[in-house]
Amino acid sequence: MDWVHHILYGFQVTFIPINLLFCSIGVVVGTLVGVLPGIGPTAAMALLLPVTFKVSAASSIIMLAGILYGAMYGGSTTSILVNIPGETASIVTCLDGYQMARKGRAGPALGIAAWGSFIAGTISVIAMMFVANPLARLAIKFGPPEYFALMCTGLLFVTYLAQGSVLRAIMMALTGIILGSVGLDLITGQPKFTLGIDELQDGVGVMPVIMGLFGLTEVFQNIEQRAEQTEIYQTKVKNLWPSLKDWMDSKWAITRGTVLGFFLGILPGGGGTLSSFMSYAIEKRVSKHPEDFGKGAIEGVAGPESANNSSCGGSLIPLMSLGIPPNVTMAVLFSAFIIHGIQPGPLMITEHPDVFWGLIASMYLGNVLLLILNLPLIGLWVQLLKVPYSILFPLILLFCVIGSYATGGSATDIIFMLFFGVGGYLMRKFRYEAAALVLGFVLGPMIERSLRQSLLISDGSFSIFFTHPIAAVTIGVALLLIISSTMGFVKKRRKAFEEFKE
16 A cells, blocks of 8 residues: 555645645646647746746646646637647547537537546546556666666657658757767766867757747747637537536547557657547547547547547656656656756656655646636636737747746857757758657767766676666667668668659
8 A cells, every 4th residue: 555655645745835836837827828829838848947947846847747738628628619729639629629619519528628638637647656666666677778778769769650751850869869968078078069169068958959949949930820810719608517428428438548548648759649639530430420520529529638638647657767758748847857956767756756746646636626727717718819929929939038048047048049949940841850859869968878887887898788688678679660660761762763663
């Protein structure tokens, strides 16, 4: 019954007034981010990270996590009422949620989205709680060789599951590793990749990179693609409690979405967007009336909304247990851990139990707060869509500048932010993925440190990576991924060459 003691300790941490305040701020801001299109939880977490510099690590992580799963709640509101997905994970919700609203069933759609999110979010947190202790026992088996193999494989997984070109994703990951290596050498103290510029001896800060690639890039892209103000569909929201028939139609969709989202969240490259799309596809496939999908099927709302919320809990498992962020949003949260002097990984549960168990308990509480807050505030959230972007983007720019400068107190960081903002915009235009670059940037120094520590232990012999079972198996998986992706690339080239000859 150790888990009972741990979760009670977590609630003690969560109910400290300052932590309770930051939990509330996180879920409210997250809901707002989910409602407003064009921001997203990743950019919002990056923008608000400087706000947490002067508070404890537990308060910081609790608030940032609240933004993540709060955004999943908020995205469904405007998807259903206005046909505008405030967050990419809620795109699928538009298909049936908006059609339900047009048929006068906005209330049941919003209700099942909120309750499905609550049920899935709670179950995913419970699952996290039960895997915590087994992972803690596994911690003693991890040394530098195991960390090196795991981080290399995790980085390779993310590039392998890239949405676009795998080759471009690998290029971005390698670029991130090089950027992360800028500065003084960890062992010799000699400058690396500094180009003789004194300001680069301390390395490139993570905040300017994140602010530029996500904050500024979002602003540039939204200014370029500003659409006309979408007309708000006028409908009365009533009967927020779904009927018995709605619950019967949705129960298995919620169950499948919860399980699917949790396990896809664990996988590198997974997350809310992938989970919601796959959940919708599965529900349409198993439905006895697939022709109803796209015309107002409540399962098409319940499944994806459950999946994207459940994925939040799943995504935290590889981050906190192995120290590997499975997606770019988790990379921002990983940066918050590092800034506060906490190394995510197997030893985190024993070295920082207040942060680990406080986060889990806060997610219980946050899901309850979201359920209580979201439905009564639906009208307010919809009205926020009328705020012109010309007012929003100067505020975002201000947060980017303050956040970049606050980290090191140097104007050079602002220049770096502008550089990465322009670079991130061009990367999106030419379909290069910023996520792979950020993960390479974050994991690069850790990969180098683990590699050099391993070689120091083995007197320079690379056999250490094959004599340690966990490291050997992990490297084997990485090699299989490389071979399979290479074979796929060769087959495509061969097919293109044969078509060219014909």
